[in-house]
Amino acid sequence: MLKKASITMNKQEDISTKNYLLPNFTNGFPGFRDSINTTMKKVMEGGNEEEEKNGSSVGKKKGEKKVKRPRFAFQTRSQVDILDDGYRWRKYGQKAVKNNKFPRSYYRCTHEGCNVKKQVQRLSKDEGIVVTTYEGIHSHPTEKNSDNFEQILSQMKIYTRS
DNA sequence: CGTTTTTGACCTGCGC
DNA sequence: GCGCAGGTCAAAAACG
Numbered sequence: 001m002l003k004k005a006s007i008t009m010n011k012q013e014d015i016s017t018k019n020y021l022l023p024n025f026t027n028g029f030p031g032f033r034d035s036i037n038t039t040m041k042k043v044m045e046g047g048n049e050e051e052e053k054n055g056s057s058v059g060k061k062k063g064e065k066k067v068k069r070p071r072f073a074f075q076t077r078s079q080v081d082i083l084d085d086g087y088r089w090r091k092y093g094q095k096a097v098k099n100n101k102f103p104r105s106y107y108r109c110t111h112e113g114c115n116v117k118k119q120v121q122r123l124s125k126d127e128g129i130v131v132t133t134y135e136g137i138h139s140h141p142t143e144k145n146s147d148n149f150e151q152i153l154s155q156m157k158i159y160t161r162s
Numbered sequence: 163c164g165t166t167t168t169t170g171a172c173c174t175g176c177g178c
Numbered sequence: 179g180c181g182c183a184g185g186t187c188a189a190a191a192a193c194g
Contacts, residue, residue, distance in 0.1 A: 091167055093186055096173090106185070119185090 019091050035083065039075040074132040081105070081120055083132055086142030089118065100124045 076083065089107035096103045101124040109116040116136040123129040 090165085092188095094168080095184065095186095098183065104184090 023086050036079040037077045041067045072134045074134070076132060077128050078130050079128065081122060081130060083120070083130065087111075087116075087138065099122070109137070109138065114139050
């Protein structure tokens with residue numbers, strides 16, 4: 001517990017986790033006020049796109065399928081927890097994770113039909129580090145003018161394709 | 163008054 | 179099978 005090795009991701013994530021350094025990220029996100037040194041991290045790839053139709057709700061209760069969505073992790077050095085990326089998020093949960101003194105917040109995109117989720121967590125080891133994990137790709141444009149954030153997202157897709 | 167946050171309960175996967 | 183750890187729901191408070 002005392003000398004925990006930093007991030008302590010899940011074993012499965014650790015296997016398929018690859019780090020990518022995007023040049024643009026060095027200066028941080030344009031929409032993130034105090035962000036510096038943002039590192040992108042590919043957590044999991046969701047290239048295998050299963051059919052998401054409803055009807056074959058077998059086994060599960062609500063027919064909610066566990067679709068493997070692409071997930072991207074951002075490790076940003078910032079003073080604020082909530083990073084404004086131009087989208088509108090609704091907080092739907094907060095849980096305290098082990099080995100971390102700071103709780104993890106769960107957000108979901110408020111856009112109808114957009115099932116993009118993200119979770120924000122601050123590392124207890126380095127209080128200035130905020131890990132933002134995106135899950136899924138937005139199917140709608142941003143409301144505000146967040147500069148080249150969308151372009152960065154496009155880069156994410158490209159980088160995480162294979 | 164509508165939307166978002168808060169917060170505990172509930173659910174689920176996994177290891178023992 | 180049980181308990182832990184993580185993820186989600188939902189009711190009520192909080193906010194503009």
